[in-house]
Amino acid sequence: xxxxxxxxxxxxxxxxxxxxxxxxxxxxxxxxxxxxxxxxxxxxxxxxxxxxxxxxxxxxxxxxxxxxxxxxxxxxxxxxxxxxxxxxxxxxxxxxxxxxxxxxxxxxxxxxxxxxxxxxxxxxxxxxxxxxxxxxxxxxxxxxx
Amino acid sequence: xxxxxxxxxxxxxxxxxxxxxxxxxxxxxxxxxxxxxxxxxxxxxxxxxxxxxxxxxxxxxxxxxxxxxxxxxxxxxxxxxxxxxxxxxxxxxxxxxxxxxxxxxxxxxxxxxxxxxxxxxxxxxxxxxxxxxxxxxxxxxxxxxxxxxxxxxxxxxxxxxxxxxxxxxxxxxxxxxxxxxxxxxxxxxxxxxxxxxxxxxxxxxxxxxxxxxxxxxxxxxxxxxxxxxxxxxxxxxxxxxxxxxxxxxxxxxxxxxxxxxxxxxxxxxxxxxxxxxxxxxxxxxxxxxxxxxxxxxxxxxxxxxxxxxxxxxxxxxxxxxxxxxxxxxxxxxxxxxxxxxxxxxxxxxxxxxxxxxxxxxxxxxxxxxxxxxxxxxxxxxxxxxxxxxxxx
Numbered sequence: 001x002x003x004x005x006x007x008x009x010x011x012x013x014x015x016x017x018x019x020x021x022x023x024x025x026x027x028x029x030x031x032x033x034x035x036x037x038x039x040x041x042x043x044x045x046x047x048x049x050x051x052x053x054x055x056x057x058x059x060x061x062x063x064x065x066x067x068x069x070x071x072x073x074x075x076x077x078x079x080x081x082x083x084x085x086x087x088x089x090x091x092x093x094x095x096x097x098x099x100x101x102x103x104x105x106x107x108x109x110x111x112x113x114x115x116x117x118x119x120x121x122x123x124x125x126x127x128x129x130x131x132x133x134x135x136x137x138x139x140x141x142x143x144x145x
Numbered sequence: 146x147x148x149x150x151x152x153x154x155x156x157x158x159x160x161x162x163x164x165x166x167x168x169x170x171x172x173x174x175x176x177x178x179x180x181x182x183x184x185x186x187x188x189x190x191x192x193x194x195x196x197x198x199x200x201x202x203x204x205x206x207x208x209x210x211x212x213x214x215x216x217x218x219x220x221x222x223x224x225x226x227x228x229x230x231x232x233x234x235x236x237x238x239x240x241x242x243x244x245x246x247x248x249x250x251x252x253x254x255x256x257x258x259x260x261x262x263x264x265x266x267x268x269x270x271x272x273x274x275x276x277x278x279x280x281x282x283x284x285x286x287x288x289x290x291x292x293x294x295x296x297x298x299x300x301x302x303x304x305x306x307x308x309x310x311x312x313x314x315x316x317x318x319x320x321x322x323x324x325x326x327x328x329x330x331x332x333x334x335x336x337x338x339x340x341x342x343x344x345x346x347x348x349x350x351x352x353x354x355x356x357x358x359x360x361x362x363x364x365x366x367x368x369x370x371x372x373x374x375x376x377x378x379x380x381x382x383x384x385x386x387x388x389x390x391x392x393x394x395x396x397x398x399x400x401x402x403x404x405x406x407x408x409x410x411x412x413x414x415x416x417x418x419x420x421x422x423x424x425x426x427x428x429x430x431x432x433x434x435x436x437x438x439x440x441x442x443x444x445x446x447x448x449x450x451x452x453x454x455x456x457x458x459x460x461x462x463x464x465x466x467x468x469x470x471x472x473x474x475x476x477x478x479x480x481x482x483x484x485x486x487x488x489x490x491x492x493x494x495x496x497x498x499x500x501x502x503x504x505x506x507x508x509x510x511x512x513x514x515x516x517x518x519x520x521x522x523x524x525x526x527x528x529x530x531x532x533x534x535x536x537x
Contacts, residue, residue, distance in 0.1 A: 078296035084288030
């Protein structure tokens with residue numbers, strides 16, 4: 001177990017993301033789904049922008065949270081060499097991954113239990129949930145065995 | 146459409162590690178330089194379009210800081226790095242409709258502070274405490290404004306088409322060769338392909354030399370009617386065509402803007418409006434936040450087939466003496482980073498024939514691109530030395 005100078009930044013769930021983080025705590029990867037046309041969507045277009053208010057396919061504003069199967073493939077990955085935060089010093093170089101879930105949704109996350117040189121676009125992945133605190137867990141993905 | 150609009154003035158401040166000045170201060174200097182360049186006075190200005198990056202203090206109150214009064218066109222605009230093209234189009238339309246006569250378009254920013262690294266600067270993306278989904282990326286160690294997103298896009302292109310670092314390195318090396326002939330460029334040291342390969346990974350597959358610079362500074366241009374521009378101090382640079390395309394977000398599985406950008410649609414629109422073909426373009430000034438941005442933009446404009454960008458650039462045709470001069474001032478990779486005003490400023494210099502040692506001999510038509518987000522926003526502007534082309 002590595003000790004770092006300070007802990008990784010733990011996300012702070014807010015009203016818009018509560019359902020997602022609650023799902024992660026109980027082991028479910030929550031996505032948005034349109035009640036009108038059943039299209040699944042990522043909660044945000046990319047991490048850092050606000051949650052989606054409308055369906056990507058039919059523009060309905062009637063969206064609900066629905067669980068993903070948690071099965072995904074690796075769409076692309078990048079290896080972070082630049083140190084921005086001491087909390088990650090021991091992990092550099094680490095991966096940032098975009099996965100595509102079975103529901104056709106792309107999410108930014110990380111692949112765990114896989115050395116960087118084994119990462120391959122298209123590889124099959126399953127969601128896991130990493131506890132960051134008593135209140136917060138985040139979804140990550142690992143190679144399907 | 147009414148009479149053509151033209152760029153009549155260009156102002157560029159000192160660039161790079163210029164500390165202790167605000168963006169508004171840089172903006173004021175760039176505008177003063179552009180007015181002087183055109184032979185106009187501050188009181189002639191009746192339009193001001195502002196492109197602020199992190200220096201939101203200017204948006205849209207820069208007018209007050211600079212003392213302009215009774216403007217009939219004012220807006221702060223942003224589609225990130227594609228904004229310059231949108232501003233020029235808006236300015237040109239306002240001039241054509243009679244809403245304004247002399248429009249200043251300005252970009253300024255001052256992210257760098259003395260003693261802080263780029264990752265510690267305003268571009269570092271370090272708002273760790275951002276609530277909700279905005280904070281989730283930091284739990285994954287996904288820091289920085291855009292490096293990871295472009296690295297992900299490039300990896301995708303490499304996977305689909307076999308694009309490699311020898312090819313990307315050709316872009317970086319060619320642009321450095323151009324920069325060595327640009328006194329304003331921040332990078333003065335020659336770069337070999339070995340230097341490129343040896344440069345450290347930032348976010349793999351992006352080497353340091355795949356990534357643009359960060360600069361404090363400002364660029365301003367003055368847009369007026371073609372008629373008026375002909376009576377001013379500089380050779381007019383006619384604004385002949387505009388295009389824009391925002392292809393939408395990357396998280397939809399059926400779409401792939403990481404490798405199919407808005408340049409495809411934007412370029413066609415701009416060329417059609419200008420009444421020219423791709424083969425009429427003499428000089429390319431392409432948005433180059435990363436080497437990959439240049440490569441994918443060339444493909445989407447149609448200079449080569451999708452996926453063949455790597456092979457297309459590998460012979461060095463973009464560099465000095467090459468068949469397709471591109472980013473002739475060194476671009477954002479090797480001269481300075483002012484969003485879309487980097488390619489625009491060099492486009493104006495080339496169209497006027499004022500490039501000195503790096504001037505491209507034939508410069509009738511210059512294609513300038515803008516790009517923002519993670520390849521989510523695109524603009525195209527066609528600059529010409531002629532107001533129109535008679536075509537048979």
